[in-house]
Amino acid sequence: MKTLLPTSTAGSLPKPAWLAQPETLWSPWKLAGDELIDGKHDALRIALQEQQLAGIDIVSDGEQTRQHFVTTFIEHLSGVDFEHRQTVKIRDRYDASVPTVVGPVTRQKPVFVEDAKLLRSQTDKPIKWALPGPMTMVDTLYDAHYQSREKLAWEFAKTLNQEAKELEAAGVDIIQFDEPAFNVFFDEVNDWGIAALERAIEGLQCETAVHICYGYGIKANTDWKKTLGSEWRQYEEAFPKLQKSNIDIISLECHNSHVPIDLLALIRGKKVMVGAIDVATNTIETPEEVAATLRKALEFVDADKLYPCTNCGMAPLSREVARGKLAALSAGAELVRQELLAKKSA
Numbered sequence: 001m002k003t004l005l006p007t008s009t010a011g012s013l014p015k016p017a018w019l020a021q022p023e024t025l026w027s028p029w030k031l032a033g034d035e036l037i038d039g040k041h042d043a044l045r046i047a048l049q050e051q052q053l054a055g056i057d058i059v060s061d062g063e064q065t066r067q068h069f070v071t072t073f074i075e076h077l078s079g080v081d082f083e084h085r086q087t088v089k090i091r092d093r094y095d096a097s098v099p100t101v102v103g104p105v106t107r108q109k110p111v112f113v114e115d116a117k118l119l120r121s122q123t124d125k126p127i128k129w130a131l132p133g134p135m136t137m138v139d140t141l142y143d144a145h146y147q148s149r150e151k152l153a154w155e156f157a158k159t160l161n162q163e164a165k166e167l168e169a170a171g172v173d174i175i176q177f178d179e180p181a182f183n184v185f186f187d188e189v190n191d192w193g194i195a196a197l198e199r200a201i202e203g204l205q206c207e208t209a210v211h212i213c214y215g216y217g218i219k220a221n222t223d224w225k226k227t228l229g230s231e232w233r234q235y236e237e238a239f240p241k242l243q244k245s246n247i248d249i250i251s252l253e254c255h256n257s258h259v260p261i262d263l264l265a266l267i268r269g270k271k272v273m274v275g276a277i278d279v280a281t282n283t284i285e286t287p288e289e290v291a292a293t294l295r296k297a298l299e300f301v302d303a304d305k306l307y308p309c310t311n312c313g314m315a316p317l318s319r320e321v322a323r324g325k326l327a328a329l330s331a332g333a334e335l336v337r338q339e340l341l342a343k344k345s346a
C-alpha cells in the first residue's frame, strides 16, 4: 500500500431504498429474479462511487449483494437446511432463529466471486472483500451433524479457503474474515479459533485481515456493552495468539468504545485497521475527533501499519449519515497524514 494511512470501512454500507428497507439490519430484498441481480449490481456500483467520492483508499462492495454477513455465505453451501430452523443463543447474547447443519458442509459453487469481478472491473483502487470467519459461522447455526464446534469450524474453513482463493484470482487485494465471536469465546479462540482462521487463509498470496468488533449498534449489542464495565479488555484474550498468527491485518474498534488503547501493543508488528468511526450513533464525527483517535493509536502502531477504518459495518445507518462518516474518516486521516509528512520533512 503506497498511500500513508490508507482508509477503508469494516464492510457494509446502507442499501438504497429501492433494493431493501433502509435503516434495517438483514432487511429482505424488494426485488426478485433478474431484477434483484441487476439491482444488487447497481447498488454495488453506487456504494463504490460513494466511497470513491469520499476519498476512501481501499474500497469494498459495501456488502450490497448480501442480506446477512454470515448466512448469505452459508446459503450457498450444501449440508445446511434453511427450512428446519432452531432457536439458539448466538454470541452468548441473544436468541436467533438459525438454520440447521444436517450433513457434510461443502461449497458446490462460488458465492461472491462474480460480484468481486464486477467490483474489480469498476475501479483501479485496492479492493477488500469480507467473508464470515469460521467460528462466527459455527455460532450462527444449529449443528445436528458434526456435534462439535471445532470440527464444523474446520469444515467451514475449507470452504472459505476455496472461496478466498477464487476471490484472490478475481483481483481482490485484501480478504477479511469477520470474527465477532472472537470477542466472546476466549477459550475456543485460543484452542481452535485462530487455527481455523489460518486454515481459511492457507496458500493465499493476497493480504488477509480479521475483523473483531462489538457489533452493529443494535439493542442486543448495546445492552451487552452496558454489562462490560468501564474497560473492555476482551481483545486481550485473542491478541497474543493473533500476533503470532499468519493473519496480516487486525481490524478493531476504537472510537467511543471502552477498549484501552494500550491493548494495541499486544499486536505489535501487525497492520491494524483502527476503528475511528462509531457505527452505533447517528452523530457524525468531526475530522478532528477521527484524528484524535488515530493519534492515540499511533502510540502503539507504526505509521506505515495504521489503516484508519470504521468500528464495524454501517448497514443499519441512513445513507446520509454513512456518507458523512465516510467523509469524516477521510478528512481525519488526511489531518494526521499531513502531520506525519511534516514531521518527516522537519
Ligand SMILES: [Zn+2]
Binding pocket: 010, 180, 211, 212, 213, 214, 215, 216, 311, 312, 313
Ligand atoms: Zn463488526
